[in-house]
Amino acid sequence: xxxxxxxxxxxxxxxxxxxxxxxxxxxxxxxxxxxxxxxxxxxxxxxxxxxxxxxxxxxxxxxxxxxxxxxxxxxxxxxxxxxxxxxxxxxxxxxxxxxxxxxxxxxxxxxxxxxxxxxxxxxxxxxxxxxxxxxxxxxxxxxxxxxxxxxxxxxxxxxxxxxxxxxxxxxxxxxxxxxxxxxxxxxxxxxxxxxxxxxxxxxxxxxxxxxxxxxxxxxxxxxxxxxxxxxxxxxxxxxxxxxxxxxxxxxxxxxxxxxxxxxxxxxxxxxxxxxxxxxxxxxxxxxxxxxxxxx
Numbered sequence: 175x176x177x178x179x180x181x182x183x184x185x186x187x188x189x190x191x192x193x194x195x196x197x198x199x200x201x202x203x204x205x206x207x208x209x210x211x212x213x214x215x216x217x218x219x220x221x222x223x224x225x226x227x228x229x230x231x232x233x234x235x236x237x238x239x240x241x242x243x244x245x246x247x248x249x250x251x252x253x254x255x256x257x258x259x260x261x262x263x264x265x266x267x268x269x270x271x272x273x274x275x276x277x278x279x280x281x282x283x284x285x286x287x288x289x290x291x292x293x294x295x296x297x298x299x300x301x302x303x304x305x306x307x308x309x310x311x312x313x314x315x316x317x318x319x320x321x322x323x324x325x326x327x328x329x330x331x332x333x334x335x336x337x338x339x340x341x342x343x344x345x346x347x348x349x350x351x352x353x354x355x356x357x358x359x360x361x362x363x364x365x366x367x368x369x370x371x372x373x374x375x376x377x378x379x380x381x382x383x384x385x386x387x388x389x390x391x392x393x394x395x396x397x398x399x400x401x402x403x404x405x406x407x408x409x410x411x412x413x414x415x416x417x418x419x420x421x422x423x424x425x426x427x428x429x430x431x432x433x434x435x436x437x438x439x440x441x442x443x444x445x446x447x448x449x450x451x452x453x454x455x456x457x458x459x460x461x462x463x464x465x466x467x468x469x
Contacts, residue, residue: 183221183224184224184227184237184238184241185218185220185238185241186241187241187242187244187245187248188245188248188277188278188280188281189218189277190214190218190238190241190242190245191245191248191249191275191277191280192272192275192277193214193217193218194210194214194242194245194246194249194255195249195254195255195265195270195272195275196213196214196217196272197209197210197211197213197214197217198210198213198255198263198264198265199265199270200213200217201213203264203265203268204262204263204264204265205262205263205264206261206262206263207242207246207261207263210242210246210263211238211239211242214242215238215418220238222388222417222418222419224238225238225417225418226387226388246263248280248281248284249280251284251287252280252283252284253266254266254270254275254280319441319451320437320438320441323441323444323450323451324413324437324441326450327384327413327440328384328386328413332384333353335382335384336353336363336364336382337353338382338449339353339363339364339380339382339411340352340353340364340366341449342411342443342444342447342449343364343366343368343378343380343409344366345447345449346443346447347368347369348366348367348368348378349366349367349368349369350365350366350367351364351365351366351367352364352365352366361381361393361396361397361400362379362380362381362397362400362401362404363380363381363382364379364380364382365377365378365379365380365404365405366378366380376406376407377404377405377406377407378405378406378407378408378409379400379401379404379405379407379408379409380408380409380410380411381397381400381408381409381410381411382410382411382412383410383411383412383413383414384412384413385412385413385414386413386414387414387415388414388415388416388417388420389410389412389414389415389416389417389420389434390417390419390420391417391419391420391422391423393410393420394410394420394423394424394432395423397410397432398429398430398432401430401432402430405430406430407430407431407432407433408430408431408432408433409432409433409435410424410432410433410434410435411435411440412434412435412436412437412440413437413440414436414437415436415437415438416434416436420434421434
């Protein structure tokens with residue numbers, strides 16, 4: 175019964191159209207998907223319980239983020255948003271007036287565009303799938319390999335995951351990185367030093383947890399208590415996610431700052447550093463028959 179109540183509170187993708195524009199306006203006109211989604215959570219007042227509902231059984235993305243992908247695509251097709259190859263989305267013009275936007279009009283227009291641009295040989299089912307393929311591209315492009323990577327990380331020993339965190343920090347420019355992992359050490363798994371511009375050095379303590387669920391604010395508070403007086407900054411690495419309250423706790427005013435790396439960011443970092451992840455480019459050859467006809 176509780177699950178049904180939560181699902182009934184899920185915003186539809188058209189509910190998120192205007193909050194998406196508002197989020198970009200608050201972000202100065204452009205932002206990454208992560209920045210936009212986070213701002214939409216605040217604007218639409220989406221509860222953490224709703225954000226924990228996954229898309230599909232094993233997806234790395236939650237249902238709200240999946241619906242936000244639809245929202246962005248509809249807004250792009252309507253001409254209000256644009257996106258770059260680097261994954262940054264932006265307003266197509268800075269002076270968009272929210273009061274003049276009608277979500278129903280956006281839905282009708284985009285669907286009519288899809289209907290008019292399909293060929294006569296396409297079935298109705300194929301027409302409907304075309305827009306869906308375009309919407310899901312950004313999700314599917316990352317979800318499959320990230321889920322496979324996270325499943326692999328879930329199955330390695332805890333000590334191996336700690337060594338992986340150590341390797342990531344070293345590859346990222348940290349030095350004197352040690353794995354401590356002592357029982358009763360307040361959850362501290364290691365420490366290291368990062369130097370900025372060759373002058374400023376910061377002592378960092380890190381904790382790494384292989385969670386399938388979300389890290390809650392009490393875990394952040396416990397970690398902060400353990401690092402008190404022992405480091406300049408904290409770093410919390412997890413294969414799961416962080417609740418919104420945990421994120422707020424990590425950056426709470428007057429408290430030692432803690433940087434957060436969730437499962438998605440961890441996957442991106444491993445891909446960037448080429449640690450256990452290899453990117454292969456596939457060549458696609460297309461013969462343009464029309465070109466030969468014009469010879």
